[in-house]
Amino acid sequence: MKRVLVGVKRVVDYNVRVRVKPDNTGVALDGVKMSINPFDEIALEEALRIKERGGAEEVVAVSIGPADAQQQLRTALAMGADRAIHVVTDTPVEPLTAAKVFLKLIEKEQPFIVIFGKQAIDDDNSQTGQMLAALWNRPQATFASKIELSGEKASVTREVDAGLETLEVDLPAVFTTDLRLNEPRYVKLPDIMKAKKKPLDTLPLKDMGVEPKARLKVVRVEPPPQRQKGVRVKDAQELVDLLKKKGIL
Amino acid sequence: MSKVLVIAEHDGANLNPSTAKSVTCATSIPGAEVTVAVCAADASAVATQAAALKGVTHVLKLENAANAHPLAAVIAPQIVAIAAEFTHVLGPSTTFGKDLMPRIAALLGAPQLSDVMAVESATRFRRPIYAGNAIVTVEVDGSGPIVATVRTASFEATGTGGSATIESKTVNAEIPTHTRFISVSAAKSDRPDLQSARRVVSGGRALGSADGFKILYSLADKLGAAVGASRAAVDAGYAPNDMQVGQTGKIIAPELYMAIGISGAIQHLTGIKDARTIVAINKDGEAPIFEVADVGLVGDLFQIVPEIEKLLG
Secondary structure, three states, rough: OOEEEEEEEEHHHHHHOOOEEOOOEEEEEOOOEOOOOOOHHHHHHHHHHHHOOOOOEEEEEEEEEEEHHHHHHHHHHHHHOOOEEEEEEEOOOOHHHHHHHHHHHHHHHHOOOOEEEOOOOOOOOOHHHHHHHHHHOEEEEEEEEEEEEEOHHHHEEEEEEEEEEEEEEOOOOOEEEEEOOOOOOOHHHHHHHOOOOOOOOEHHHHHHOOOOOOEEEEEEEEEOOOOOOEEEEHHHHHHHHHHHHHOOO | OEEEEEOOOOOOOOEEHHHHHHHHHHOOOOOEEEEEEEOOOOOHHHHHHHHOOOOOOEEEEEOHHHHHHHHHHHHHHHHHHHHHHOOOOEEEOOOOHHHHHHHHHHOOOOOOEEEEOOOOOEEEEEEEHHOEEEEEEEEEEOOOHHHHHHHHHOOOOOOOOOEEEEEEEOOOOOOOEEEEEEEEEEOOOOOOOOOOOOOEEOOOOOHHHOOOHHHHHHHHHOOEEEEEOOOOHHHHOOHHHEEEEOOOOOOOOOEEEEEEEOOOHHHHHHHHHHHHHHHHEEOOOOOOOHHHOOOEOOOHHHHHHHHHHHOOO
């Protein structure tokens, strides 16, 4: 079966302004709204569009995280994923471990495409997709803004610093999504009801044969330094005069 | 002692300024000896530039026809083949480095630190999380190699005048053919490069159209500035994606940043908070951009921008 795996991470909703905890151990997450990482939503939308165009037969959403990550997988099922896999762990997972978990799932699921968001908006790492592609020894096309499949190949346009780069890759391959790849669909109420009946498998991380070896330790989390309050000027003349006086112009 | 390998970013002819900034980060690792690796089809020109960077002691040329374009899947195994003797492997946190470095890290079985903004020791680094709304200090256990991308806006470019040795290296690595470069559409511009420009004039959705951006290009040319755009302006099609400034676009640190018609979403502010002077022009005096601006001007940008240009003579 032509199958697409999509990584779905549970993160603090992008509208929430996060606050650093007073004891500097992390950011305050109690009672904060959680959502699917927005880039992963784009990844899921792309997988669904590939399936709807007849390019794939099954879309499987995968999340690694605590019990509550089931909420995000249910949302993914409501968006249109056929089934979901929840790899359960209460400890934060480093990207390399996440990539190893996906490699294990790939052995079983044999997908021809794996799609991730280009980064998660909590840790901003931008690593898991590339790491999986390395371990899987398959192509990667990161920061994709256009994905076209043709037979055993894909043509992917990537948003790079220089502009737009196009790569051709052999499938199977790993893609990571940039913002302008698509606009994810809204979930409708009947879809939420239907999603409750879709299969959602849970696998404890400790049973997967992946050692969750943590080599990174958080020492301290602090708020960023604040900029000093600026001044207001009344018109263009005053602005130019001030910048000249400061030696900036 | 730390042996640090920096992966050069270049276009085949010229070293990207991100490399000189990565070298500065590398030299701030205590006791660092810095080597730069240049992967190219013909690495001579770029290797000469890398050898002149202050703080670099060795330059390694990894030449292969397959290196004509910077493909992560092609470069990563070559770096891994030479990585054994190094304690740290660094690349810039540009799209080049973000694409490549995790692939290297995974092949080395190493964790990666993304967007390093400060070095506290050979194993302790600071980096932003949550779009820069928090800064985390991370300790890496030094039992294996440490891979990192360098947040270029946090480091000044190292100077020139150095004279590192240049060595050709033949590596024994299997180079895949499953990934092929087709094309890159780089907008040719006479303006300075956005990521390294001293001055940047940036526009938001209030410009109203691609045509509306013309007044910014005109002002930028007068100032010798690069032109940037907010995500909203790029999404609306007023400006190409490579002009996007912010957490998901380019993170920049110019001496002067002029935010024109930009409201100042968090993700945009993250991309500019290292700018030395921020000027904001917006008709909404309550816009969040004014919270970070050093100089604010409330008013109609279509009237103010041409006035500024005229005042500059």
